[in-house]
Amino acid sequence: MTTDDREDNTAGMRIGVLGLGRIGSNHATVVRQHPDVESLVLADAIPARAHEAAQRLGCESVDAVEEVFTSGVDAVVIATATDAHADLITAGVRAGLPTFCEKPVALDITQSRRVLTEVEAAGVPVQIGFQRRFDHGYRTAKQALADGTIGDLHRVHLVTADQEPPHPDYLPRSGGMYRDCHIHDFDILRWVTGREVVDVTARGANRGAAFFRESDDVDNTAALLTLDDGTLVTLQGSRYNGGGHDVRMELAGTKATYAVGLDERTPLVSAEDGATLPAGDPWPNFWVRFTPAYLAEVNAFIEVAKGTTPSPCTVDEALAALCIAEAADLSMREGRRVEVAEVSK
Ligand SMILES: NC(=O)c1ccc[n+]([C@@H]2O[C@H](COP(=O)([O-])OP(=O)(O)OC[C@H]3O[C@@H](n4cnc5c(N)ncnc54)[C@H](O)[C@@H]3O)[C@@H](O)[C@H]2O)c1
CATH class of the missing domain: 3.40.50.720 (NAD(P)-binding Rossmann-like Domain)
Known part of the structure; x- marks a missing residue:
């Protein structure tokens, strides 16, 4: 056609x-x-x-x-x-x-x-x-970075945490937490910043049901990534975030820090006296959080x-995100820093 x-x-x-x-x-x-x-x-x-x-x-x-x-x-x-x-x-x-x-x-x-x-x-x-590319918050942050409102970008923090894990049958066919879940973070990181990831140091932990370990998967993650201009990126994830569905991106620059996903329904509780934000019902799952x-x-x-x-x-952009996920998965399994070029060669 x-x-x-x-x-x-x-x-x-x-x-x-x-x-x-x-x-x-x-x-x-x-x-x-x-x-x-x-x-x-x-x-x-x-x-x-x-x-x-x-x-x-x-x-x-x-x-x-x-x-x-x-x-x-x-x-x-x-x-x-x-x-x-x-x-x-x-x-x-x-x-x-x-x-x-x-x-x-x-x-x-x-x-x-x-x-x-x-x-x-x-x-x-x-x-x-x-779908994050169509979310208002990510679009606003991308624009604020592009027009200089954030200033020079120095640090990024990413969070993807589900309140409830997927059903056990889902896991063996999912590719594991970095390919299945954090691929969203890797795609949006490239899209918002316009930069490439150079290397990843990733970890994973099993804190929930045995079916994660039995599927050779993890249910909690943390990683450190470096972008090609030296910007440092931290990432956290969970399949068991008791407070609610938490998807955020923070971009810290020389002029401002922008937080995507910080709203009335962010599943965070402030420990400070008198702080009322966020005050709404926590986001329960991906569909409700990202419906628009x-x-x-x-x-x-x-x-x-x-x-x-x-x-x-496009497929080639999705492939670029998958290469970062592969590097993260390898880093977690081998306990070492992995350059994305090592897996994408
Ligand atoms: N973009 C997002 O936010 C998001 C969220 C959840 C899932 N996903 C992706 O969507 C896909 C489905 O996830 P889900 O949570 O709906 O899983 P699911 O297990 O609930 O549903 C998958 C469905 O696919 C069917 N299926 C499996 N193999 C098939 C085949 N060869 N032909 C036809 N049907 C087949 C299953 O019978 C099942 O009904 C996964 O690839 C997942 O990564 C994306």
């Missing part, structure tokens, strides 16, 4: 959604409500999930995932378990279909590079699900599918 062909898809679109789990069922609901989308066709490796979602949304579902690609869809949204992403993106672009896929592109760099080659050969746009960003990302994808705009989160 050429860009010119896609420009004809201005209304009445038919979208396939693959994977109807935690995030896929939310994406399907958002896509269903888009004014330019006329019909949806859903599929899941567990067909009952697709049928149930189809009933709820008043749309079609099919038993076999491959059927979606030949069911007359204009574009596909992939929200399956991560280990299925590479093959499904490949199937999507080979069928000439603009493709949205949740992060990460694949579980390793070799597979991601293979996907990138397929995408480039097909000439079909692919958007990867880094998820909506904006789907709206952006519909425009990508129509051919009116290029992909705002």
Whole structure:
């Protein structure tokens, strides 16, 4: 499909959604409500999930995932378990279909590079699900850095902490905490600062249920990263943040410190007398915290599918974030500082 062909898809679109789990069922609901989308066709490796979602949304579902690609869809949204992403993106672009896929592109760099080659050969746009790029706070911080309000950037602090862990079956197919969860931090760090990560020193700990250790994964993380201009970055993460869902980024410069994710619902309790902020109900999970960003990302994808705009989160950018995640994972496992160039060679 050429860009010119896609420009004809201005209304009445038919979208396939693959994977109807935690995030896929939310994406399907958002896509269903888009004014330019006329019909949806859903599929899941567990067909009952697709049928149930189809009933709820008043749309079609099919038993076999491959059927979606030949069911007359204009574009596909992939929200399956991560280990299925590479093959499904490949199937999507080979069928000439603009493709949205949740992060990460694949579980390793070799597979991601293979996907990138397929995408480039097909000439079909692919958007990867880094919704933080559509969040108001991150956009404001990026602008404040770009226009000099923050001054020279000296330090960055990143936090990604879930209140509740994912279900045990999720872990073996997720790639581990750095690839699955902190890949969001690595992508947004590159996007907001416009800089590359040079090296990572990462740690991990098992403080929660045994299924993390049994899946060769960790449930708490901390890391130190260096950017290519010498800026120091600290990172923390947890699958068991009792206070709530906590996603933040602090950018400290010579003129100001900007905090993304510091609002009434930040799950922090001030230990200071008289301090009332944050005063609201803590964010409970990723979907509630980022609903406007998820909506904006789907709206952006519909425009990508129509051919009116290029992909705002490309496969090569997702690959760059995965390289940092690989370096972090290796650093944690080998107990040493790892240069990103070592894994991305
Ligand atoms: N962007 C975000 O904030 C965010 C948040 C959560 C999850 N995710 C990503 O979304 C993806 C799904 O995560 P989830 O939490 O919804 O997981 P989940 O386990 O709740 O759902 C995954 C679904 O995919 C289905 N599936 C697995 N393999 C399949 C295949 N080959 N074909 C069709 N369906 C298949 C499963 O049956 C299941 O219904 C993961 O890649 C994850 O990294 C992104």
